Amino acid sequence: MVAITFLLLCVVTMGLTDDIVSKLDPGPRYQYMPGPDGRQHLVDLWVKTRNVNEAAKYNPDVQNAYHLFTRQNPTTSQPMVLGNEALVSSSNYDVGKTTIVLVHGWMSDPYSTINRVLVPAYLAAADVNILVVDWSVGAGTINYATAVLNTVTSGEGVARFISWLCGITGTSLTQFHLTGHSLGGHQVGVIGRNLGGVVPYIMSLDPAGPGWLTNDNRFQPNDGLYTEVIHTNVGVMGYLPALGKVDFYPNGGVNMPGCTEPKCDHDRSLYYFAESLTSQFTGRRCLTYLNALTGSCFLTQTLNMGGLEPKTGNSGIYYTETNAAPPFSKD
Incomplete structure (x- = not known):
């Protein structure tokens, strides 16, 4: 009886083993991160066996959802599903228009701030198709390390969806713009990379730091x-x-005027970009990002932040200042 009990204990213990697979960041293993709910969450930045196992269950080709908004349906989306051509043909999707792809961040969903702010802002500024990516199955886990792994998996899946959409409609990749926030700010890069780097405009709004x-x-x-x-x-x-x-x-990239906590600062990128679709934010070029942090930017070159169209051919680091409340532009 004692031997059987010991054997069962060993089996249970082996099943609970959670080996360290990798370290996402070189810094402290644990840190607090504000979630979209405004609460502070203690996250583990070391990838463990359980994170890998959890991430392996996520299949974006099946579990991601896509919501189409246009000026014909600005508030109620039309669903699109990978492989379902009938949904696309019966929707308001217009192959002749630019298609904006919006990607949310950690513990968010289609109702998150990025979509509440940018869907109406884009439709007010231009007659475009908007595809809201719902990867909440991958992003919704409280285990931040798993969400980081799922960010890449989802990006690869979104790229496959866009490729399929182009294939059945004849749309060119040159008609797509990608915009993402936080984890979505990195995911739009993964999407673009998997589409061959030919998407004309990718906007990353305060991409996540941890991990x-x-x-x-x-x-x-x-x-x-x-x-x-x-x-x-x-x-x-x-x-x-x-x-x-x-x-x-x-404003130096850290503390935004009018904000008193990090979540507000993090989300300000959404509001600045939304306003930039119809307004102008003039930025002054900096030698380095360290100069931008202090506003010590004295080069003569200027560039407008954000906007509807890509500023192809431009490069560099820029500093601009904003108001504490809308309108945020000082121009």
């Missing part, structure tokens, strides 16, 4: 023909160094 400092899958300058990053909470929720062909650090 991405040494992550080879992070947003990269050549993920699209023109890539831009707006940093609003660097070193806390957002990524600190420059990532795109063009990087903007409004």
Whole structure:
């Protein structure tokens, strides 16, 4: 009886083994991160066996959902499903228009701030198709390390969906723009990379910092023909160094006027970009991102932050200042 009990104990213990697979960041293993619910969550930045096993269960080709918004249906989406051509043909999708792809972040869903802010802003600024990516099955886990792994898996799946959509409709990849926030700010890079780097415009809005400092899958300058990053909470929720062909650090990129906590700073990138679709934010070029953090930018070149169209051919790091409340532009 004692031998059987010992054997069962060994089996249970082996089943609970949670080996360390990798370390997402070189810094502290644990840190607090504000979630979209505004609460602080203690996250583990070391990838363990359980994270890998959990991530392996996520299949974006089956579990991701896509919601189409147009000026004909600005508030109620039309669903699209990979492999279902009938849904596409019966929708308001217009092959002759630019298609904006929106990607949310950690513990978010189609009702998250990025979509509430940017869907109406885009439709007010231009007659476009908007595809809201719902990868909440992959992003919704409280285990942040798993969500980081799922960010890449989802990006690969979204790229397959876009390729399929182009194949059945005749749409060109040159008609797509990708915009993502937080984890979605890295995912849009993964999407663009898997589409061959030919998407004309990729916008990364305060891409996540934790879990991405040494992550080879992070947003990269050549993920699209023109890539831009707006940093609003660097070193806390957002990524600190420059990532795109063009990087903007409004107000120094950390603490935004009118905000009193990191989540507000992190989300400010959404509101700045939304306003930039119809307004102008003039940025002044900086030598380095360290100069941008302090606003010590004295080069003569200027560039508008955000906007509807890619600023292809431009590069560099820029600083701009905003108001504490709408309108945020000081121009």
